[in-house]
Amino acid sequence: MPRPIEALIHPDALTHNLARARECALGARVWAVVKANAYGHGIERVFDALRAADGFALLDLAEAERVRALGWRGPVLLLEGCFEPRDLELCSRLNLWHTVHRDAQIDWLAAHKTQQAHRVFLKLNSGMNRLGFTPDVFRAAWTRLNALPQVDEISLMTHFSDADGAGGVQAQVAAFERVVDGLPGERTLANSAALLRHAAATAADWVRPGIMVYGGAPDHPGHNAAHWQLRPTMTLRSQLIAVQQLNVGDTVGYGSTFVADRPLRIGVVACGYADGYPRHAASGTPVLVDGVRTQTVGRVSMDMITVDLTPVPRAAAGSDVTLWGRGPHGALLPIDEVAHAAGTVGYELMCALAARVPVHVA
Numbered sequence: 001m002p003r004p005i006e007a008l009i010h011p012d013a014l015t016h017n018l019a020r021a022r023e024c025a026l027g028a029r030v031w032a033v034v035k036a037n038a039y040g041h042g043i044e045r046v047f048d049a050l051r052a053a054d055g056f057a058l059l060d061l062a063e064a065e066r067v068r069a070l071g072w073r074g075p076v077l078l079l080e081g082c083f084e085p086r087d088l089e090l091c092s093r094l095n096l097w098h099t100v101h102r103d104a105q106i107d108w109l110a111a112h113k114t115q116q117a118h119r120v121f122l123k124l125n126s127g128m129n130r131l132g133f134t135p136d137v138f139r140a141a142w143t144r145l146n147a148l149p150q151v152d153e154i155s156l157m158t159h160f161s162d163a164d165g166a167g168g169v170q171a172q173v174a175a176f177e178r179v180v181d182g183l184p185g186e187r188t189l190a191n192s193a194a195l196l197r198h199a200a201a202t203a204a205d206w207v208r209p210g211i212m213v214y215g216g217a218p219d220h221p222g223h224n225a226a227h228w229q230l231r232p233t234m235t236l237r238s239q240l241i242a243v244q245q246l247n248v249g250d251t252v253g254y255g256s257t258f259v260a261d262r263p264l265r266i267g268v269v270a271c272g273y274a275d276g277y278p279r280h281a282a283s284g285t286p287v288l289v290d291g292v293r294t295q296t297v298g299r300v301s302m303d304m305i306t307v308d309l310t311p312v313p314r315a316a317a318g319s320d321v322t323l324w325g326r327g328p329h330g331a332l333l334p335i336d337e338v339a340h341a342a343g344t345v346g347y348e349l350m351c352a353l354a355a356r357v358p359v360h361v362a
């Protein structure tokens, strides 16, 4: 008998969330961002549900090959472009559109022998200081690219650092508009947070939603997924494998960090950090037992966590436990809440789902 833990992927929610992205996109075409193996969901598992996307954006070349192997003939964009010159051969063979964010990538293109001219997305560093040409050299890069026979169409791209928070997008949008003014080509600016919070200010030809497609609120805890009408696309569920009765003063787990201040029934769940549950989730992290909301007590260990059974007195070994996602009887536990209790973001929990957890498409 395998451990009772499993993850479920919900295609109906993926399709719904993608439709939400399209609603927000003001007519722009929508890349479904499927990097990091579709934010931990599995590219092959999400593909059918996301077929209504206009393109798939990712960054591993092997993942681009997987999208093509699924039969997708539409646009595929490499968000970080090529990592070495021979990547261009794959771009030619699989007709991948690719980001150009530094000079070496232009050098490689200039030396690339191809019958098929490439579509590239020239990236402006409008303030995030991660990838892209700074405003002072952006136009020179555009001119170089435009002179290459290897390049067909040049699109223009930037990425926001603060679309989810108080910083907003205004300064970066202004920088982008200033630099690309008068240049031909399609534009793409918005990630999920920009789409949900600044759709009009970031309107362009393409949008690039990631986390919202997977039901995460990019600006949690300011807003939650329900506020943005997003549905969870991943459930992590398990069962109780033991129950303990604690007396006042009894402790739980490694380091004895939790001390019972009253008689307490606790359940032991077959899920730990080796499954991708965050070790830094403090006592008090929400969890559902038989669809009833309760909380963790004590430290997360490799294979187990412990939970307070006070609100679910009938829970016993074998009871259903929802770590995040959809619980029984319509109960929901947003992944963002669990992430928040662990000092991280839903993105990280999705991506960190461990290989040992069996995943099923619901």
Ligand SMILES: Cc1ncc(COP(=O)(O)O)c(C=O)c1O
Binding pocket: 033, 079, 159, 190, 191, 192, 193, 208, 209, 210, 211, 212, 218
């Ligand atoms: C260039 C780019 N575009 C879009 C996205 C999608 O972002 P989000 O998941 O916040 O929507 C990312 C993710 O980091 C990215 O790097």
